[in-house]
Amino acid sequence: MKVRFKRVRTVLILLVVLAIGAFAALRVPAVQDWLFVQGVKRGMAVHADMMPAEGHLKVLLCGTSAPPPSMVRAKACTVVMAGTHVFVVDTGPGSANRLGLWRFPFERIEGVMLTHFHSDHIGDLGEFRMQGWVAGRTAPLPLYGPTGVEELAAGVNRTYAADAAYRAGEHELDAAAAELVAVPFGLADEAQRVKHDASAIIYDKDGLRITAFQVMHEPVYPAVGYRFDYKGRSVVISGDTAVSSNLVRAAKDADLLVHEGQSEAMRQTFAQALAEAGRTKLARVIGQVGNYHVTPVQAAEAANAAKVKLLVFNHMGPIAPDNWLLRQIFARGLADARPASGWTLGYDGMILDLPVGSKEIARRQAG
Known part of the structure; x- marks a missing residue:
């Protein structure tokens, strides 16, 4: 019984030491950066x-x-x-x-x-107009719909014209491809x-x-x-x-x-x-x-x-x-x-x- 108790105590002590070590490691910028990179790599797939x-x-x-x-x-x-x-x-x-x-x-x-x-x-x-464009779409996004869709597309394009101009200038994107x-x-x-x-x-x-x-x-x-x-x-x-x-x-x-x-x-x-x-x-x-x-x-x-x-x-x-x-x-x-x-x-x-x-x-x- 005493031997078993000692083993359990040893394991608990090791777990506490590991937890403290892990917590300390997480406060190190290099470790944080490594974990962040791994998460980004998995998240981008x-x-x-x-x-x-x-x-x-x-x-x-x-x-x-x-x-x-x-x-x-x-x-x-x-x-x-x-x-x-x-x-x-x-x-x-x-x-x-x-x-x-x-x-x-x-x-x-x-x-x-x-x-x-x-x-x-x-x-x-x-x-949808913007996300596909900045991700690599190279042509305007077709917007299908019954009669009336023309006015809607034109209105959205006008609303986001400034946004498209900003992003085109900042990221060397083709502003024409941003449109609907x-x-x-x-x-x-x-x-x-x-x-x-x-x-x-x-x-x-x-x-x-x-x-x-x-x-x-x-x-x-x-x-x-x-x-x-x-x-x-x-x-x-x-x-x-x-x-x-x-x-x-x-x-x-x-x-x-x-x-x-x-x-x-x-x-x-x-x-x-x-x-x-x-x-x-x-x-x-x-x-x-x-x-x-x-x-x-x-x-x-x-x-x-x-x-x-x-x-x-x-x-x-x-x-x-x-x-x-x-x-x-x-x-x-x-x-x-x-x-x-x-x-x-x-x-x-x-x-x-x-x-x-x-x-x-x-x-x-x-x-």
Whole structure:
């Protein structure tokens, strides 16, 4: 017993000495610098999940919240990587920061596609414009969208003109490459507004076809969703929408449907609480949200009608389901509308990988 006690005491003394030595070493600038260099080297390496890959259709959720603030979610943003092509759908506030934390290669973005012009879908356009440019983009960034995108691109360029001039002078960058260049595809004809049933192929190259289609988000008009078809695999992004037969048509037999959802139970409670707190204007806004969004059950019904393999919720609200209780409320009724294996709640950093020549949809987390 005494021998064992002595051994334990010796080990404890050694641990204390080592701890003191390590603490002392950490106060030495050379040691601090060495540790910092090692951390920077590891931090700068781009993870394979953040890179496009031949034979894969990958989706990265970089913003899954509705407009109200969330501690763990950015606003609407989805990255689609098809082979070597990289596109971003919507650039909600906070989404560029999320991608930066995951060491995403902004310079690889071939274009940004907007579903509509609400602030929670366009708020980080300036950051996407700048981040890709300083990282090595050598040409203006294409900004795809329905009619109206021209004015938006011009406005953002004007807003960030001074920023571009500063950085171009400081870092010997081509200021022209900093700009957004609008790629309008229409879908805003007033004659189409009655049915909201128009669509257009807006990109077709290297086995990747991208189709924009109208959705019902009145009084917001135009508003669209996007379908990405790549060598037999398919992803559909709903954008913001009420119940839409055009979305069901566009999503027919898709592997993956990334769809918004707004909990009616949450919305009513949220609006009532705001009204009782005297915040009547915001209460009225929240009360009207249900007019141009869908409930989770309605999104599941759309996925069923389109025979989609997997439904992933994004743009969840009106309060993001960031804890167990909120997830239970948000998901009410889904168990009766669609099998549990056929839907999941998205989160910032969710990666969905659809290998070509397979039916697999692998799920991973960025980081």
